[in-house]
Amino acid sequence: MRAVEIKPGIYWVGAIDWAVRDFHGYVTPNGTSYNNYLILDKHVTLVDTVKHDFCEYTLENIRSLADPATIENIVVNHIENDHASSLDRIMALAPNATIYITERGKKALDRFFDTSKWTFKIVKTGQSLNTGTKTITFLETPMLHWPDSMMSYVKEDKLLISQDAFGQHLASSARFDDAYCDQYSVTALEHAVRDYYANILMPFGTLIKAKIAEIRKLGLEIDMIAPDHGIIWKKDPGKILQMYLDMANDKADRRVVIVYDTMWHSTEHMTIPLMQGIQSAGVEVEVLKLRSTPMSQAIKRIWESRAMLIGTPTLNNIMFPTVAEFLTHLRGLRPKNRLAGAFGSFGWGGGAVKEAYELFKKMGLETVEPGVEVLYRPSAEDENKCFEFGRQFAEKTIEYHKKFDGNVTGECRS
Numbered sequence: 001m002r003a004v005e006i007k008p009g010i011y012w013v014g015a016i017d018w019a020v021r022d023f024h025g026y027v028t029p030n031g032t033s034y035n036n037y038l039i040l041d042k043h044v045t046l047v048d049t050v051k052h053d054f055c056e057y058t059l060e061n062i063r064s065l066a067d068p069a070t071i072e073n074i075v076v077n078h079i080e081n082d083h084a085s086s087l088d089r090i091m092a093l094a095p096n097a098t099i100y101i102t103e104r105g106k107k108a109l110d111r112f113f114d115t116s117k118w119t120f121k122i123v124k125t126g127q128s129l130n131t132g133t134k135t136i137t138f139l140e141t142p143m144l145h146w147p148d149s150m151m152s153y154v155k156e157d158k159l160l161i162s163q164d165a166f167g168q169h170l171a172s173s174a175r176f177d178d179a180y181c182d183q184y185s186v187t188a189l190e191h192a193v194r195d196y197y198a199n200i201l202m203p204f205g206t207l208i209k210a211k212i213a214e215i216r217k218l219g220l221e222i223d224m225i226a227p228d229h230g231i232i233w234k235k236d237p238g239k240i241l242q243m244y245l246d247m248a249n250d251k252a253d254r255r256v257v258i259v260y261d262t263m264w265h266s267t268e269h270m271t272i273p274l275m276q277g278i279q280s281a282g283v284e285v286e287v288l289k290l291r292s293t294p295m296s297q298a299i300k301r302i303w304e305s306r307a308m309l310i311g312t313p314t315l316n317n318i319m320f321p322t323v324a325e326f327l328t329h330l331r332g333l334r335p336k337n338r339l340a341g342a343f344g345s346f347g348w349g350g351g352a353v354k355e356a357y358e359l360f361k362k363m364g365l366e367t368v369e370p371g372v373e374v375l376y377r378p379s380a381e382d383e384n385k386c387f388e389f390g391r392q393f394a395e396k397t398i399e400y401h402k403k404f405d406g407n408v409t410g411e412c413r414s
């Protein structure tokens with residue numbers, strides 16, 4: 001891989017990680033890329049670095065354009081390890097470079113490196129760096145998705161370098177949206193965007209809406225968005241802004257996703273009449289078993305669906321461990337505007353379904369109660385109860401969904 005010019009004098013100098021399948025617990029079946037950008041101007045400027053394992057790749061790309069010692073400025077948009085953990089090696093080659101970073105970024109960077117000999121310029125929203133013929137204006141984006149985060153806007157090129165925001169975990173030989181869609185499909189790209197949003201940005205919808213409104217208020221003209229992962233939005237940067245607004249507004253399909261685990265197939269057995277009951281009310285339904293489905297994939301489908309039914313056996317009076325783990329993870333992602341219900345089997349005391357509802361309430365989710373709990377194996381009568389609960393849950397889903405999107409389906413259909 002060599003540097004790719006994305007705008008006159010601005011080059012992608014990043015690295016493609018074809019092999020990563022576990023990105024701090026998030027399953028990445030399509031790998032990812034660590035994008036960073038070199039501005040060849042009077043004052044050579046590097047925007048972001050890459051994950052430390054890939055430092056040689058970015059150095060090779062930089063060297064194809066310039067001696068790293070000539071780098072005068074390094075912009076650190078985000079200090080998470082996948083973007084800043086090569087910084088010490090780059091600084092060793094360009095020791096006189098000035099690092100442009102937010103105040104919170106500097107404090108965090110001090111925890112990772114000995115920065116005592118490095119030169120910093122702390123920046124705030126609206127402040128700029130002139131590289132000779134180009135002006136980089138900084139835009140702080142705290143909690144999108146770390147406290148230190150910011151974006152960099154190159155006015156002369158209408159280019160927004162957006163760090164993690166608007167990215168996707170995709171390893172590809174394509175660098176731009178049009179080339180990727182030609183090689184694969186628009187649908188594949190949209191899936192990657194939603195997967196990334198659901199697993200990383202779900203908690204920050206309100207901030208995303210506010211930040212997009214701020215970008216619009218600042219009157220920034222944008223004809224390219226270059227994130228730190230995946231493809232660069234060249235053909236249609238408006239598409240990704242609209243997708244983010246839709247997701248931040250909690251758009252979802254009128255679908256129930258059943259996520260369950262099972263000990264001796266009793267809870268699993270219940271999914272069949274539940275599914276049939278949901279279908280009988282005309283609502284789409286999908287069933288995912290936790291131990292057969294990567295957690296990040298189940299999170300994505302919950303995010304894309306208006307309602308969830310969680311199935312859990314009772315084990316030692318509490319939820320089955322994989323279900324408890326999943327709901328704890330989901331709680332951290334703070335889903336909003338989703339309807340929830342629970343079901344499961346037990347042998348003597350029960351309690352898992354009750355515990356699931358308690359968690360839904362802690363998450364602030366609207367629920368349909370009391371769910372269904374059956375002793376040992378579902379009897380024919382239990383199956384009828386499951387069918388009926390599925391039907392009622394689907395009817396509530398139809399009603400609930402109207403509050404958000406009207407009687408519409410298909411916005412996020414796979």
Ligand code: FEO
Pocket residue numbers: 078080081082083145146164228229
């Ligand atoms: Fe891609 Fe927040 O790091």
